[in-house]
Amino acid sequence: xxxxxxxxxxxxxxxxxxxxxxxxxxxxxxxxxxxxxxxxxxxxxxxxxxxxxxxxxxxxxxxxxxxxxxxxxxxxxxxxxxxxxxxxxxxxxxxxxxxxxxxxxxxxxxxxxxxxxxxxxxxxxxxxxxxxxxxxxxxxxxxxxxxxxxxxxxxxxxxxxxxxxxxxxxxxxxxxxxxxxxxxxxxxxxxxxxxxxxxxxxxxxxxxxxxxxxxxxxxxxxxxxxxxxxxxxxxxxxxxxxxxxxxxxxxxxxxxxxxxxxxxxxxxxxxxxxxxxxxxxxxxxxxxxxxxxxxxxxxxxxxxxxxxxxxxxxxxxxxxxxxxxxxxxxxxxxxxxxxxxxxxxxxxxxxxxxxxxxxxxxxxxxxxxxxxxxxxxxxxxxxxxxxxxxxxxxxxxxxxxxxxxxxxxxxxxxxxxxxxxxxxxxxxxxxxxxxxxxxxxxxxxxxxxxxxxxxxxxxxxxxxxxxxxxxxxxxxxxxxxxxxxxxxxxxxxxxxxxxxxxxxxxxxxxxxxxxxxxxxxxxxxxxxxxxxxxxxxxxxxxxxxxxxxxxxxxxxxxxxxxxxxxxxxxxxxxxxxxxxxxxxxxxxxxxxxxxxxxxxxxxxxxxxxxxxxxxxxxxxxxxxxxxxxxxxxxxxxxxxxxxxxxxxxxxxxxxxxxxxxxxxxxxxxxxxxxxxxxxxxxxxxxxxxxxxxxxxxxxxxxxxxxxxxxx
Amino acid sequence: xxxxxxxxxxxxxxxxxxxxxxxxxxxxxxxxxxxxxxxxxxxxxxxxxxxxxxxxxxxxxxxxxxxxxxxxxxxxxxxxxxxxxxxxxxxxxxxxxxxx
Numbered sequence: 001x002x003x004x005x006x007x008x009x010x011x012x013x014x015x016x017x018x019x020x021x022x023x024x025x026x027x028x029x030x031x032x033x034x035x036x037x038x039x040x041x042x043x044x045x046x047x048x049x050x051x052x053x054x055x056x057x058x059x060x061x062x063x064x065x066x067x068x069x070x071x072x073x074x075x076x077x078x079x080x081x082x083x084x085x086x087x088x089x090x091x092x093x094x095x096x097x098x099x100x101x102x103x104x105x106x107x108x109x110x111x112x113x114x115x116x117x118x119x120x121x122x123x124x125x126x127x128x129x130x131x132x133x134x135x136x137x138x139x140x141x142x143x144x145x146x147x148x149x150x151x152x153x154x155x156x157x158x159x160x161x162x163x164x165x166x167x168x169x170x171x172x173x174x175x176x177x178x179x180x181x182x183x184x185x186x187x188x189x190x191x192x193x194x195x196x197x198x199x200x201x202x203x204x205x206x207x208x209x210x211x212x213x214x215x216x217x218x219x220x221x222x223x224x225x226x227x228x229x230x231x232x233x234x235x236x237x238x239x240x241x242x243x244x245x246x247x248x249x250x251x252x253x254x255x256x257x258x259x260x261x262x263x264x265x266x267x268x269x270x271x272x273x274x275x276x277x278x279x280x281x282x283x284x285x286x287x288x289x290x291x292x293x294x295x296x297x298x299x300x301x302x303x304x305x306x307x308x309x310x311x312x313x314x315x316x317x318x319x320x321x322x323x324x325x326x327x328x329x330x331x332x333x334x335x336x337x338x339x340x341x342x343x344x345x346x347x348x349x350x351x352x353x354x355x356x357x358x359x360x361x362x363x364x365x366x367x368x369x370x371x372x373x374x375x376x377x378x379x380x381x382x383x384x385x386x387x388x389x390x391x392x393x394x395x396x397x398x399x400x401x402x403x404x405x406x407x408x409x410x411x412x413x414x415x416x417x418x419x420x421x422x423x424x425x426x427x428x429x430x431x432x433x434x435x436x437x438x439x440x441x442x443x444x445x446x447x448x449x450x451x452x453x454x455x456x457x458x459x460x461x462x463x464x465x466x467x468x469x470x471x472x473x474x475x476x477x478x479x480x481x482x483x484x485x486x487x488x489x490x491x492x493x494x495x496x497x498x499x500x501x502x503x504x505x506x507x508x509x510x511x512x513x514x515x516x517x518x519x520x521x522x523x524x525x526x527x528x529x530x531x532x533x534x535x536x537x538x539x540x541x542x543x544x545x546x547x548x549x550x551x552x553x554x555x556x557x558x559x560x561x562x563x564x565x566x567x568x569x570x571x572x573x574x575x576x577x578x579x580x581x582x583x584x585x586x587x588x589x590x591x592x593x594x595x596x597x598x599x600x601x602x603x604x605x606x607x608x609x610x611x612x613x614x615x616x617x618x619x620x621x622x623x624x625x626x627x628x629x630x631x632x633x634x635x636x637x638x639x640x641x642x643x644x645x646x647x648x649x650x651x652x653x654x655x656x657x658x659x660x661x662x663x664x665x666x667x668x669x670x671x672x673x674x675x676x677x678x679x680x681x682x683x684x685x686x687x688x689x690x691x692x693x694x695x696x697x698x699x700x701x702x703x704x705x706x707x708x709x710x711x
Numbered sequence: 712x713x714x715x716x717x718x719x720x721x722x723x724x725x726x727x728x729x730x731x732x733x734x735x736x737x738x739x740x741x742x743x744x745x746x747x748x749x750x751x752x753x754x755x756x757x758x759x760x761x762x763x764x765x766x767x768x769x770x771x772x773x774x775x776x777x778x779x780x781x782x783x784x785x786x787x788x789x790x791x792x793x794x795x796x797x798x799x800x801x802x803x804x805x806x807x808x809x810x811x
Binding site: 677678679680681682685686689 | 803
């Protein structure tokens with residue numbers, strides 16, 4: 001086993017952000033701004049360097065040996081090993097796994113994360129709680145890196161929950177705003193639904209396979225504790241499991257529900273648009289690079305199980321396709337620039353799930369990567385626009401910014417072209433890769449043809465809404481209120497440099513995976529191959545069955561044509577001086593309303609769940625008021641009162657009576673004596689004289705003797 | 712020739728006059744004066760018996776009584792003055808706060 005510094009110190013990659021986060025959150029308020037910048041940017045850049053070094057070290061290895069595992073310490077130690085055939089004891093390590101898949105992920109997370117940190121230095125410079133923001137960002141980076149580097153599902157869950165926690169904190173960063181708090185809570189609660197399913201899935205995996213480690217490859221104690229992949233293979237070999245086994249389908253569906261909540265897929269997508277309440281860099285980090293990617297990563301990581309559960313695969317693919325087209329249509333009618341991008345993200349993630357669902361795992365991960373580049377760019381550029389316009393997010397109050405903000409508008413155009421799938425930008429390669437793979441699978445399964453059509457439609461709609469955004473924000477006449485226009489702020493260099501880098505990545509990002517046109521299989525696909533090696537059971541047959549060159553060209557042409565049509569439509573509808581888009585809205589008012597109100601999903605949830613829970617609470621409240629408070633508490637109170645009334649009677653008449661009786665008795669005895677004390681001086685003198693007279697009379701005998709002695 | 716009895720009767724008369732004054736008069740100042748009478752009746756007695764028994768202690772004691780009476784008159788008049796400032800009266804029947 002070859003070793004290198006970067007592989008040996010793999011654990012440093014998540015460790016740096018953890019240290020920085022601890023530093024910021026414990027003593028950050030005492031540090032000057034420069035020190036905060038130094039520690040936070042320093043930690044992420046060190047992480048990125050180590051990630052890049054680890055990636056290079058991994059690339060230097062033989063393709064079949066590109067799995068590196070490192071166990072830091074035993075986390076849940078196994079109990080005594082039972083008799084053969086008994087249940088395998090539960091084991092979980094705090095261990096990191098580096099393989100091509102997690103390698104791609106750590107590069108995206110640390111790379112894009114670093115650019116977002118640089119951008120935040122400019123964006124957040126005037127905000128209060130600067131250190132808090134960077135502390136949360138670093139906590140987030142730590143959680144995300146733990147998530148993608150985890151070598152078992154339990155550690156992955158730690159990162160998963162950490163990501164949920166830190167995105168809650170970041171979305172609710174402006175905690176003085178009620179809407180931000182609500183959005184943060186919504187994100188947290190919706191994610192809880194998925195997390196519960198995910199946890200169930202993990203437990204189900206533990207009971208089915210007796211292990212939660214992904215793989216034992218690259219481990220010394222591999223014999224004792226096999227990973228999921230090895231156990232799966234063994235169980236298939238012993239015919240204890242089969243393709244489409246209920247256990248596998250259940251596991252796959254449970255994990256998918258978890259992934260759905262993180263990646264904001266259709267029924268659980270509601271938190272993501274609201275999450276734009278956070279600062280723009282947070283939106284970029286959450287929406288683009290990381291949180292939502294966690295869902296895709298999870299399914300790609302567990303692809304061995306998914307490939308054996310065709311039903312779950314179909315669910316993933318169809319829900320993904322549904323989400324893709326449904327979110328894209330919502331993005332068409334929104335007016336908040338960040339909300340449009342949020343729906344765009346949901347749509348793109350749906351697209352990734354479509355890719356995963358048809359078995360094109362590497363294409364899905366590839367789209368995740370290119371999407372991270374151009375969506376981070378879109379969000380950061382939108383943040384610049386908002387920053388320049390003093391917080392204005394409404395698209396109808398923008399326009400004509402192309403020349404006003406040149407450092408923002410040029411990178412934005414590149415991102416727009418990239419997401420619309422225009423060659424040779426990054427988006428084109430990943431879009432066409434997914435469409436191509438979906439189409440090639442439709443040769444065996446007719447329903448995939450439907451998915452391909454939906455994918456193509458989504459591409460067109462995506463081009464339409466993103467160019468609508470571009471035209472409304474940057475072209476046409478300025479609709480910026482004059483008051484704001486006078487104060488258009490200069491965008492600092494720290495904010496524009498990340499835009500330029502991301503724009504460059506959005507151009508060249510796709511070239512890592514040239515489409516199958518020039519090679520039998522794309523280079524990216526080959527790089528990720530070890531990760532999906534065990535999984536070529538059902539789809540393997542179609543995976544490599546390549547259609548003719550002519551069809552390839554046809555597919556690429558058609559996708560470009562569809563994207564071009566979307567752009568043309570946007571150009572026809574939006575850039576002109578008269579707001580013709582309102583005419584479009586007027587001619588299909590119902591459809592427009594449906595889009596504007598986001599298919600009433602929030603309202604349906606309110607009606608189905610939120611208000612039902614409120615009703616339930618009201619019922620409980622009534623129960624509480626009537627039965628608990630009324631009967632139990634009230635009854636107890638009544639009883640206590642009755643008892644105390646008896647006690648009071650006893651106290652008043654017997655105890656106090658005795659005391660009072662003694663008092664009154666004494667008083668009545670003393671009454672005559674008291675009456676002597678008149679306060680009148682002369683009466684006292686009379687008493688004295690009477691006393692004197694009595695004394696005289698008493699001693700009269702002595703007096704006589706005295707008088708007699710005088711004679 | 713004056714016998715000791717005469718002095719005794721004088722003393723008795725003074726004492727009784729004083730007593731009657733203390734009991735019947737309502738003006739505190741008069742009461743105070745009556746008390747002086749009583750004290751002087753006692754003084755006469757003390758001097759008388761000093762003479763009769765040839766012991767000078769009685770006369771010394773009378774001097775002490777005079778000093779005590781002067782001090783008492785001082786304190787008494789002071790109290791009366793303070794009382795008068797508060798209540799605007801020197802009548803004993805209106806000084807009845809210390810009753811039951």
